[in-house]
Amino acid sequence: MKRFDEILHNGYSQSFDITRIIFHEKTEHQELVIFETPTFGRVMALDNIVQVTTRDEHVYHEMLTHVPLLAKGNVKDVLIIGGGDGGILRETLRHASVQHATLVELDRAVVDLSLEHFPDISNGAFSDPRTDLIITDGVKFVAETDKRFDVVIVDSTDPVGPGEVLFTESFYADCHRCLKEGGVLVTQNGVPFFQGDEVTNTYQRMAKSFADNSFYTAVVPTYIGGFMTLGWASDDAGLRHVDVETLRARFAAAQIKCRYYTPDLHKAAFALPQFILDLMRK
Template sequence: MIIEVNPKKLDMRMKQPIGYVFGIKPDSYLYLRAFPLCGILIEDCCQRKDGLHMEKPQMELWYTERQTPNHGITTKINKTLHHEVTDFQSLDVIETEQFGNMLVLDGMVMTTDIDEFVYHEMITHIAMNTHPNPKNVLVVGGGDGGVIREILKHPSVEKAVLAEIDGGVIEASKKYFPEIATGLFGDARVDIQVADGIKHIAENKNKYDVIMVDSTEPVGPAVGLFEKGFYEGIREALKEDGIMVAQTESPWFNRDLIRRVFADLSATFLITRLYTASIPTYPSGLWSFTIGSKKYDPLDVDVRELPLLNTKYYRPEIHKTVFELPQFVRELTVKEEK
């Protein structure tokens, strides 16, 4: 096997020189595309001297997301279905053996066919079932459409606005994740805006009953979605009894971030609660969400009155139990003594 290394360096997102691009020589098999910030994607490719593809040899292909400097998750892949570099990030859709199609942004797994329902149900229904009558709902990020799909299961909803900064994510999701993106195909209640969520929040006051921050990890265009000023803007964009919820990363790998976000939301909202869910393709498999509420406490909900939704993970009986945290996670919500 022969590979040719191009010394030209390229970062797929920032377009700055930090990684290597590999190509293939005639009669060789292998194509590597490197994401040095987050992980490595290996794509199979064959080349003959006449430029035609030759029959692929038997070779296993694996994708690795490096989740910390010392830990990663690896899954077997069949092929890359889509690759592009948008104005904001690198975007890949890969077909995997274990999890079906997988959406990868800047080398980080965002969602998969198999386990997507956990994340989308848990970021949505806790807040939606805590508010007694959510009519106007905003999703910041969430271009895959999964949160919109779950929101539309609530009959009280009159308008669901999606503010996604990267239109490429929306289009890729429609094509490769149609079961996730069902709410993005013409429902009259849905307003899709390819727009900066931070700017949208700043331009709207006293408008929404529920706001959901379905962001990527706090890098690139998502950094501002984890800052106190953004949460203060959300408070102003919510109605007087509004609720917000945000994904807040892994209690194993992002403890400082969770502690900071919880403190910022506690300083911004009357009620703040942290809860978790198990998502196998996310770093550590344990994921957190944080609610900020102006009036309603999710722990005051009468679960006997909650509707039975068409869900796979969320059900009324766990509405409160998800707030029963392991001690090491609960400690992240306790104000530190100075």
Template structure:
């Protein structure tokens, strides 16, 4: 037994007890660790940063997937950039309107590790025939192809040497170019309390490109700092105004969820971090 320690902020750290190490190794891109904790279940760590825990991963995966997909009237094609653990893919595939999901993940070895050690979380998502899996750089993929998408989900790590290309103005311009008419883009935007620079970046480089844009939030216990933010943007759909069931664009989930609900969808646009 040992303790894993993560530096959330130069002045803040969190510790999680490793009750059993299930995997530890280095891929071509990052250090990967999966360990079990009696309270949190299985914990995925990339380069010393917690990505998901079995205890509450559904809050993140359901929030980043279902809010945009249920705000689109008929999403058929979805692009996921990142999200190699597979939990976001699992949620996207619950939507019966979705005919194809293209997932671009830089680290193919990470996918294999997660399929082996987090299989109970994935519901065989990687075996779904609607999936087109691309191992490569998400920014490069956007430049190289011409297909358009109804929803683009960017589930990157926080800015680091492997994800720098996903945090540039040209990257967001290319995302916009690949959105179909009526399309929506959503990206994880970090913790507002401890990582305000990420939100400022999203506001200045991503949201400024679109007619509508903003943030919604979810409280995820694993991520110290209270609320976690998601940035959204569209030239056609104002997600912040589509929080009532009476809105014709607000569709009800016709599948089982553990966290997402109509009420939580609405609340996500009203939750705000404390202002400093």
């Protein structure tokens, strides 16, 4: 294998030159390949879909984590569904207020191989005493847990294969059940230029359980197609409209240095292009 071709979208693909294949095997749940590239560094793909690269992982992980945590403020308990590479966990634990971070991952191999081949992504987060790593089905966990969380972050694959069940109405309802009052759910929600149905379906399904739901955006180079939408749901509509001065104060108090996230970008990320607003109203 000298090139990796990701064919995620009909009629359009992206291709990576490979300088070295590090790992390629079918795990219990999915096909997993890790390889080196001259442009994006080290890459992990699941079922031929790129999940993470060492060059741009910070964009996705910072925006999926700091937006809900800083909007909510003083977050103590966080649930992460998926995210076996540890990037969301790393960013979550940078908040001193966080007392417990529960990460639920379906595939143990993703965690083990990430620790071996992408150690800088988790950066010791799995060894933090605040971390509780649970290897199980995320759908089963949110349906059965008696724990309650300030924020739930769903760092999932696209809604194909093992990730499909994380985009259902029943899953969102169970996430709502295990949130504390006024808690926030955020989700990976695809690239709407190519995956518009994900926006429409998620918006309609989340609305069945939450009083306020919408999306915010980030641009991650390897998630091709322009804007990536990140799903947002809460019963507290005010959290989506926290003023930038408050965000700046919370960010400064947290003493976190980011490569992509800023409080001003946080505020602006909720201003959606018309085509995304149209997808929400279909």
